[in-house]
Amino acid sequence: MKSFTLLLLILSFILYPLPSSSSSLFKHRLLRTEPSSTKQTETKISYKTKYLQQNLDHFTFNNNLPTFPQRYLLNTDHWDPSSVGPIFFYCGNEGDIVWFAQNSGFLWEIAPMFKAMLVFPEHRYYGESVPFGSKDEAYKNASTLSYLTSEQALADFAVLITYLKHNYSALLSPVVLFGGSYGGMLAAWMRLKYPHIAVGALAASAPILQFEDIIPPQTFYDIVSNDFRRESVTCFNYIKQSWDEIASRGQTNDGLVQLTRTFNFCQQLNSAEDLSGWLSSAYSYLAMVNYPYPSEFMMPLPGHPIKEVCRRIDGGPPGTSIPERIYEGVNVYYNYTGEAKCFELDDDPHGLSGWNWQACTEMVMPMSSSPDFSMFPPYEFNYSSFEEECLKEFGVKPRPKWITTEFGGHNIHATLKKFGSNIIFSNGLLDPWSGGSVLQNISESVVALVTEEGAHHIDLRASTKNDPTWLIEQRATEIKLIQGWISDHYQKNKVIFDM
Amino acid sequence: MKSFTLLLLILSFILYPLPSSSSSLFKHRLLRTEPSSTKQTETKISYKTKYLQQNLDHFTFNNNLPTFPQRYLLNTDHWDPSSVGPIFFYCGNEGDIVWFAQNSGFLWEIAPMFKAMLVFPEHRYYGESVPFGSKDEAYKNASTLSYLTSEQALADFAVLITYLKHNYSALLSPVVLFGGSYGGMLAAWMRLKYPHIAVGALAASAPILQFEDIIPPQTFYDIVSNDFRRESVTCFNYIKQSWDEIASRGQTNDGLVQLTRTFNFCQQLNSAEDLSGWLSSAYSYLAMVNYPYPSEFMMPLPGHPIKEVCRRIDGGPPGTSIPERIYEGVNVYYNYTGEAKCFELDDDPHGLSGWNWQACTEMVMPMSSSPDFSMFPPYEFNYSSFEEECLKEFGVKPRPKWITTEFGGHNIHATLKKFGSNIIFSNGLLDPWSGGSVLQNISESVVALVTEEGAHHIDLRASTKNDPTWLIEQRATEIKLIQGWISDHYQKNKVIFDM
Numbered sequence: 002m003k004s005f006t007l008l009l010l011i012l013s014f015i016l017y018p019l020p021s022s023s024s025s026l027f028k029h030r031l032l033r034t035e036p037s038s039t040k041q042t043e044t045k046i047s048y049k050t051k052y053l054q055q056n057l058d059h060f061t062f063n064n065n066l067p068t069f070p071q072r073y074l075l076n077t078d079h080w081d082p083s084s085v086g087p088i089f090f091y092c093g094n095e096g097d098i099v100w101f102a103q104n105s106g107f108l109w110e111i112a113p114m115f116k117a118m119l120v121f122p123e124h125r126y127y128g129e130s131v132p133f134g135s136k137d138e139a140y141k142n143a144s145t146l147s148y149l150t151s152e153q154a155l156a157d158f159a160v161l162i163t164y165l166k167h168n169y170s171a172l173l174s175p176v177v178l179f180g181g182s183y184g185g186m187l188a189a190w191m192r193l194k195y196p197h198i199a200v201g202a203l204a205a206s207a208p209i210l211q212f213e214d215i216i217p218p219q220t221f222y223d224i225v226s227n228d229f230r231r232e233s234v235t236c237f238n239y240i241k242q243s244w245d246e247i248a249s250r251g252q253t254n255d256g257l258v259q260l261t262r263t264f265n266f267c268q269q270l271n272s273a274e275d276l277s278g279w280l281s282s283a284y285s286y287l288a289m290v291n292y293p294y295p296s297e298f299m300m301p302l303p304g305h306p307i308k309e310v311c312r313r314i315d316g317g318p319p320g321t322s323i324p325e326r327i328y329e330g331v332n333v334y335y336n337y338t339g340e341a342k343c344f345e346l347d348d349d350p351h352g353l354s355g356w357n358w359q360a361c362t363e364m365v366m367p368m369s370s371s372p373d374f375s376m377f378p379p380y381e382f383n384y385s386s387f388e389e390e391c392l393k394e395f396g397v398k399p400r401p402k403w404i405t406t407e408f409g410g411h412n413i414h415a416t417l418k419k420f421g422s423n424i425i426f427s428n429g430l431l432d433p434w435s436g437g438s439v440l441q442n443i444s445e446s447v448v449a450l451v452t453e454e455g456a457h458h459i460d461l462r463a464s465t466k467n468d469p470t471w472l473i474e475q476r477a478t479e480i481k482l483i484q485g486w487i488s489d490h491y492q493k494n495k496v497i498f499d500m
Numbered sequence: 501m502k503s504f505t506l507l508l509l510i511l512s513f514i515l516y517p518l519p520s521s522s523s524s525l526f527k528h529r530l531l532r533t534e535p536s537s538t539k540q541t542e543t544k545i546s547y548k549t550k551y552l553q554q555n556l557d558h559f560t561f562n563n564n565l566p567t568f569p570q571r572y573l574l575n576t577d578h579w580d581p582s583s584v585g586p587i588f589f590y591c592g593n594e595g596d597i598v599w600f601a602q603n604s605g606f607l608w609e610i611a612p613m614f615k616a617m618l619v620f621p622e623h624r625y626y627g628e629s630v631p632f633g634s635k636d637e638a639y640k641n642a643s644t645l646s647y648l649t650s651e652q653a654l655a656d657f658a659v660l661i662t663y664l665k666h667n668y669s670a671l672l673s674p675v676v677l678f679g680g681s682y683g684g685m686l687a688a689w690m691r692l693k694y695p696h697i698a699v700g701a702l703a704a705s706a707p708i709l710q711f712e713d714i715i716p717p718q719t720f721y722d723i724v725s726n727d728f729r730r731e732s733v734t735c736f737n738y739i740k741q742s743w744d745e746i747a748s749r750g751q752t753n754d755g756l757v758q759l760t761r762t763f764n765f766c767q768q769l770n771s772a773e774d775l776s777g778w779l780s781s782a783y784s785y786l787a788m789v790n791y792p793y794p795s796e797f798m799m800p801l802p803g804h805p806i807k808e809v810c811r812r813i814d815g816g817p818p819g820t821s822i823p824e825r826i827y828e829g830v831n832v833y834y835n836y837t838g839e840a841k842c843f844e845l846d847d848d849p850h851g852l853s854g855w856n857w858q859a860c861t862e863m864v865m866p867m868s869s870s871p872d873f874s875m876f877p878p879y880e881f882n883y884s885s886f887e888e889e890c891l892k893e894f895g896v897k898p899r900p901k902w903i904t905t906e907f908g909g910h911n912i913h914a915t916l917k918k919f920g921s922n923i924i925f926s927n928g929l930l931d932p933w934s935g936g937s938v939l940q941n942i943s944e945s946v947v948a949l950v951t952e953e954g955a956h957h958i959d960l961r962a963s964t965k966n967d968p969t970w971l972i973e974q975r976a977t978e979i980k981l982i983q984g985w986i987s988d989h990y991q992k993n994k995v996i997f998d999m
Contacts, residue, residue: 059906060559062861062896063646147562156906163905172910194693196919197908362561397561406662407558407655409696415992419921419945420695446918493914 046102046109048074048121053164055125057132057148059156069132071157073122074102076109077169080118085173087487088165089117090199092158092180092187095359096351098123098130101184104298106463108179111480115487117177118169122161124154124187126355136352143397146358152407155187159195175490177483178202181458182434183356183364190408192424201423201486203479205458211366211437212404215411218382219371220436225288226376228307228431236311236330240284241376243323247273247280250324263324267343275346280327281377283334289457291431294467301338304467309333361391365401366437414443422446423486425479429455448482450475545601545608547573547620552663554624556631556647558655568631570656572621573601575608576668579617584672586986587664588616589698591657591679591686594858595850597622597629600683603797605962607678610979614986616676617668621660623653623686625854635851642896645857651906654686658694674989676982677701680957681933682855682863689907691923692916700922700985702978704957710865710936711903714910717868717881719935724787725875727806727930735810735829739783740875742826746772746779749823762823766842774845779826780876782833788956790930793966800836803966808832860890864900865936913942921945922985924978928954947981949974 052070080086089108094101102121112119123130126149131139139145166172176199180188185207192202210216230237250256251273261270270276287307290296294304303309314330335344360366365387372379384401391399409416426439427450434457442448450460452471460475551569579585588607593600601620611618622629625648630638638644665671675698679687684706691701709715729736749755750772760769769775786806789795793803802808813829834843859865864886871878883900890898908915925938926949933956941947949959951970959974 056899058557058560059902060649060651061557061646062642062649062899064642064896143561143563147560150559150561152559159905163901193695195906195908196692197910197912197915198905397563400555400561402662403558406658406697407694409694411696412993413696415989416696418992419988421920422918489918490914493917494911 046076047078048076048102048119051075053161055157055160057153059153059160067132069125070130071122071125071161072098072129073120073161074098075121076112076119079113079116081116082169082171082174084116085171085175085491086116086118088162088171088174088176089115089119090158090162090176090178091119091121092178092184092191093122093124093127093154094180094182094184094187095124095127095356096353097128099128100351101181105179105181105461107461107476107479110464111483114480115483118165118171118174120161120165122158124184125149125157126358127352140355140358143395146355146395146397149355149358150363151187151190151359151404155191155194158187158191159198162198173494175200175487177486179205179461180207181205181461182207185458189424189426193408193421196421200490201425201483203425203427203461203483205427205461206429206432206434206438207426208366208434208437209408210410210413210439211434212410213365213367213402215405216437218367218369219375221285221368221433222370222375222377224431224433224436225285226374228288228291228433229284229311229376232308233311233315236314237376239314239323239326240330243280243327244277244378246323247276251276260324263322264328265343267345277378279344279346280331283331284376285433287334288431288433291456292459292462293454293469293472294465296462298462300334302334303337306333306337358395358397361395361397361399363400363403363407365399365404367401413439414441417443417447419444423482424448425450425482427455427458427460427475427479428452429457429459431455432457450478545575546577547575547601547618550574552660554656554659556652558652558659566631568624569629570621570624570660571597571628572619572660573597574620575611575618578612578615580615581668581670581673583615584670584674584990585615585617587661587670587673587675588614588618589657589661589675589677590618590620591677591683591690592621592623592626592653593679593681593683593686594623594626594855595852596627598627599850600680604678604680604960606960606975609963610982613979614982617664617670617673619660619664621657623683624648624656625857626851639854639857642894645854645894645896648854648857649862650686650689650858650903654690654693657686657690658697661697672993674699674986676985678704678960679706680704680960681706684957688923688925692907692920695920699989700924700982702924702926702960702982704926704960705928705931705933705937706925707865707933707936708907709909709912709938710933711909712864712866712901714904715936717866718870718874720784720867720932721869721874721876723930723932723935724784725873727787727790727932728783728810728875731807732810732814735813736875738813738822738825739829742779742822743776743877745822746775750775759823762821763827764842766844776877778843778845779830782830783875784932786833787930787932790955791958791961792953792968792971793964795961797961799833801833802836805832805836857894857896860894860896860898862899862902862906864898864903866900912938913940916942916946918943922981923947924949924981926954926957926959926974926978927951928956928958930954931956949977 051073053073054068055071057066057069089112091101091105091108098121108119126139132148133139133145162176166174178188178191178199178201185204186209188202189204189207189209192199226237229240247260250260257270257273260273260276264276286299287310290298290302291307292304296302310330310333313333314326317326317329335341367382369382370377370380388399391397405411422444424447428435428438428440429452431454440449440451452475454469454471459472460479550572552572553567554570556565556568588611590600590604590607597620607618625638631647632638632644661675665673677687677690677698677700684703685708687701688703688706688708691698725736728739746759749759756769759772759775763775785798786809789797789801790806791803795801809829809832812832813825816825816828834840866881868881869876869879887898890896904910923946927934927937927939928951930953939948939950951974953968953970958971959978963975
């Protein structure tokens, strides 16, 4: 079960199982001839594309290192500099920033009301923001990749905001941070580490507690499994039974030929493990995007997609084999439009592969699959094997305790009870990442917004006419809290403004 | 006035003008045959010397970098692990840690009362905590020096505390940070950046606002000058007149021979500038250690040393030349015991030379000398010249805005009004560094303790029988505040302790 266990170890925050840049990890994806982002935009957006030269290492003074161009998208259409309008700053995640900008409709929708400047900076080593001249050079080896860390990314953001404030004579403009998933973690950490730079952060679906021993390692897959069980126990059981059946068929070449045909792959499967990885990715990502209305973040999907997956798994006529049922189900995820003629295992249209490096260095998130509650094959996280894989893949040794040393996480309620302010941790309980996030208020202004029916950072998406009441209310609460941070900022700086 | 202007630019936090490791900067010091620390200890201390291997760069994952041994001094004599006793952690400054431990009597005195573990970690690149095997190798060039930054030092502290907590089963022990001068800045920044690691910080004489344009650049030298003027206007005027007189004499070789003799140097002076630097260092450091009782932090001195300096400058019989008066005065600083037979310009017994690198990279503190209020020659800070000197000296370009980007400083009262907690900024107004520190309460628990008659982090020193009432009261307030942080920590973690 090699590829599956690796999937358990290194799972992207975004809605993709991450293909490695150079290895055979995670070769499961619908083949796309064009990136989904070009046609999935729900919000009409316009921006200027800009670049700022950044130091490759902010925390040393090595003159031999080159700088690199950080791309950022800028919109000042609604910004009112005369009234020290706010700056809304989206903390770019592990991918092309245009894609995140297109899928963060909430910011675009509220910018006019706040007269806010919008900034979408790209995370270093992703999209166009790569050092050493090209992605090939930047991703060449552990030495060139070594500057791809969250601390450096936060410092990039700090430098960029400082630069923008000077450049736009916006020294007193309050900066509000936004981010979803890994971007949400960055937003929360940025507010904690750089309180002088931003007045608050909306950290959507930000699993800042998914490290070390803070939460039980089986949390993620238990939530995915529950998402399926709540729709249909039969469906849950079919999936749970499918792994052995697939493994058993995969032991012979004939079996693999048959599985290849059943699951409609363009090329012959090399192992049952590849298929298992492809399936478990689909389930995990379905749990994340289990939105109540049709969406197209990564894949065009119906509303309540898990309900639809289970309807198809359960719905086959008597005599339908388990693999056939499973295929009908995951077709909802991989081919809801019916446009795919066949499937490929490998694809990465949004350039997310750098996450594998991050997961092998500081973003070590132990994940297991419990024999009792999970529909996935039992699996226990083993740090030694994980380390070995990372050494093999990148020649790098992870630092599994570093994130909690640098950013904390243990006992966070006591730590932040009287420290820090103005952070919203928003989470939907259907989202498997919610288990590693902050689900209870910590203080008066470090608060948790939890929705029973929400999935992965749904609140950051553009509004739709199908939005349920709880989502409309959640966004209204977020707006109110952000307004409070901004008013408070103006109040605290009243003396300065009055001068 | 080259060496004087450089003194204005790069002035150590500690009581020494810093000699550069390789250049002619700051060659002015009493020759000592043994480090002052061996005979100046006011507190009897005992400790175990330990080492922890640290990553050279915490914020990148470059496997080719070596680790280095961080030295730390540990005392567990009074620590009560059964009651989750606190850990008192002194943030080591830019020098040998033994020296700081010996001169931080306050910690040693209060440890028994708190049943605290005492930890004195050494700052990287100082004392024995040097990478690349030796100080020569570590200080070889900009490449090897590049990891000498405050962020890396804070990360060293975070890793060390985390390690100690695990190693001593002290996961729930509250950590209280202490530090004076640069160490005080580190303590304050550490509390802000690592709230999950320490519950509070006593930042004594920590000029965290001495950067960029936060305070007027003439602040430091104005305070030094005021310290002299308040003792004697005549003395102030003699000093103010002395610079021209010295410069004028220094223009001929005969004049230099005469100055060398007047000031009793072991070797012939090369320029009047060297002498001016030597003198202005003495004045600045006298202002810092203008303690109300005899002390021996760097130099054996009488109580109220500036009073004594001015008594001697003013006291010469009619006809005494200005240089002779000045010599009588600075003799108090450089040779109060009368043991020095003659003076050398160059000396660095506590290994402080790394500060020159720090000042040339991130610790850029603009300092000017105002023509109106200063007793020093007028001087205006010029960033371009400063940058040029650093490029020449180290081949490194400073980042003058980096500290405020990383740690803040502008508008700090608004920023921290509702963010952060449990920091004491203690300052004595005689200390020239007090002008760059926090002198007003920011919030209920980020507070300023200001004493009119205090000098450089006097509160961290051991108590003496001559302590004035205000000092006794200041320390009592600090103890009370620290007790409050610790009680609050126990209260917040009650659920965990009760389990």
